[in-house]
Amino acid sequence: MEFNDLALFITGPTYIRPEVRLAAALPEFGHRDTEAATRFDPIFHGLRALAGLGDDPAADGYHLALVPGSGSNALETLIRSLVADDETVLNISVGAFGDLFHNIAVFNGKKHVQHKVTPGQAMDLEVVEALLQTERPAVVTMTHNETSTGVFHENIAAFCALVRRYGALPLVDGVSIFGGVAVDLPAMGCAGYATATQKSLALPAGVGICFVSQEAVEKSRQVKNKGYVTDIVRHLERAAKHQTLSTPSTSLANQMAVQLDYILRVEGMQARFARHLRLRDQAHAFAAGLAGFELFAPEGCRSPSATAVQCPSSMTAADLKALKEAMRARGFLFDTGYMKMNTALEAAGAPPVFRIGHMGDITEAMLSAFLEALAEVLAPFVRR
């Protein structure tokens, strides 16, 4: 069979380096066998290091569980494990992925309150505080990096401290940013932090990654109706031995071990984070050169892993779909933006937003080549 090998500049899944592609062909293994440790010990070590943690959960008070599935499975595990039946969960949504976290609570029958922020804006801690006072939630969810709008929240520590001041547990969705920026869970104070393999970690999808604090684990022991594969306590019993609760993809485990070793020992975490900031700046410089186009996220809240660009009023979502095909012909997969949001923007008389995914292992040279091609296909729409 022959498949088209496009360079992915979407916001996940992302480009996978040749070395990581090949790692999928490394030997399969038994997930309860001693051989499993050769894969999972470096995986646990690497993921914990990226979260600002050492190897011993008892020492820094944070536990890690790998949940077969994807980011959504990790989010559902946090909701089912940490929101009791008689409690309310408050969801702060700044876009489509904030809505996903909310919907997971709704579909699991949790008592819920949602606060929706206008797409393209960031959360406002004063508004969050007012909601904490009126709604008295037991758990508050929010999104570290809103992939649909390119909004990145730098102020997670302040958010978590505020939520804790009102006696609630802060849960953070870090799916599209973990591995692309420095995360220090003890300093940030999250009770739960969820991410996945196929975004800034530059791996195939297949594992949801859940970090939980010691106090969250203790709370979860009291929560009922957690399900079988969504109970963080059950996951952690296996995770204590660096195993998964159910059978993992052994190909993905091989790839994760290889990739985390690369991130820590070849590229280096700090170099990786610095590269993401340079990619962001490169995308911003490109957008600044397009007369009539605007960055969608506000200054100070612009994502290091994905840039959202609002088109001039002359452009439609249909134009973006045509651009995608023009980019495919040039070997790139272009991201036409979050379609539901673009439909809503157009219904309100506003132009659509496209995204440039620059997360994971994308290099500056790769992004340059992509932006050069994008400049060509966008040229007819740029104001002169």
Ligand SMILES: *Cc1c(COP(=O)(O)O)cnc(C)c1O
């Ligand atoms: C992609 C994404 C998700 C959904 O994750 P899946 O791995 O597709 O289940 C959740 N939150 C954010 C912020 C995302 O970018």
